[in-house]
Amino acid sequence: MDMRLEVVVLPVSDVDRARDFYKALGWRLDADFPVEDGYRVVQLTPPGSACSVIFGTGVTAAAPGSAxxxxxxxxxxxxxxxxxxxxxxxxxxxxxxxxxxxxxxxxxxxxxxxxxxxxxxxxxxxxxxxxxxxxxxxxxxxxxxxxxxxx
Incomplete structure (x- = not known):
């Protein structure tokens, strides 16, 4: 059975700053969903990659910068x-x-x-x-x- 890595969750402290950083690297912004207060999901994909990163608010309890x-x-x-x-x-x-x-x-x-x-x-x-x-x-x-x- 194939098991392809799809998403890596990144712990960040400032969602907009992280989004802008990765966009500046040329990564494709796939999604930015402010779902509800305290829950926002942002997804970006590096050029040529099949795997994306997700960060936001309410998506991980890991400490910012710990990945x-x-x-x-x-x-x-x-x-x-x-x-x-x-x-x-x-x-x-x-x-x-x-x-x-x-x-x-x-x-x-x-x-x-x-x-x-x-x-x-x-x-x-x-x-x-x-x-x-x-x-x-x-x-x-x-x-x-x-x-x-x-x-």
């Missing part, structure tokens, strides 16, 4: 970094983890620059939304085309 390690996949991590920065996101430099496996939590074990072998899943940039929900954009080569030059 960490959210992963986006990009074909060119340098271009993704430039676009995120141009759109106002506080984005890190391109990095890889010293272990070459997966990134550590926070900024521990980061090595500046892309992974030396430029393999898929080896290079990242990180950024946070205004509440501190933490995102990574992870390089993944277009394996069908044999692309490994964009890391």
């Amino acid at each position: 960490q390690g959210l992963q986006l996949v990009v074909e060119d991590v340098n271009a993704a970094r430039d676009e995120l920065a141009d759109r106002g996101a506080p984005v890190s430099e391109v990095f890889h983890d010293r272990t070459g496996v997966f990134h550590h939590a926070g900024e521990q074990a980061r090595v500046s620059g892309p992974a030396q072998d430029r393999a898929s899943y080896g290079s990242w940039v990180s950024f946070s939304d205004p509440d501190g929900n933490g995102w990574y954009a992870q390089y993944m080569a277009d394996e069908a085309a044999g692309d490994t030059a964009s890391a």
Whole structure:
């Protein structure tokens, strides 16, 4: 049975500020439903993604900014970094983890620059939304085309 990830709920403190931040990143605004007092649902989708994010009022009891390690996949991590920065996101430099496996939590074990072998899943940039929900954009080569030059 297929089980596709559809939505990730983000805890935010200011719904309008979060909506405006993600819209500025170029994410599609799918819904903004002020259903009733104390209950509002906002949904946005990153370009090319089948999974959306939802936030609002009354949709989660999690502390604002507590979502960490959210992963986006990009074909060119340098271009993704430039676009995120141009759109106002506080984005890190391109990095890889010293272990070459997966990134550590926070900024521990980061090595500046892309992974030396430029393999898929080896290079990242990180950024946070205004509440501190933490995102990574992870390089993944277009394996069908044999692309490994964009890391």
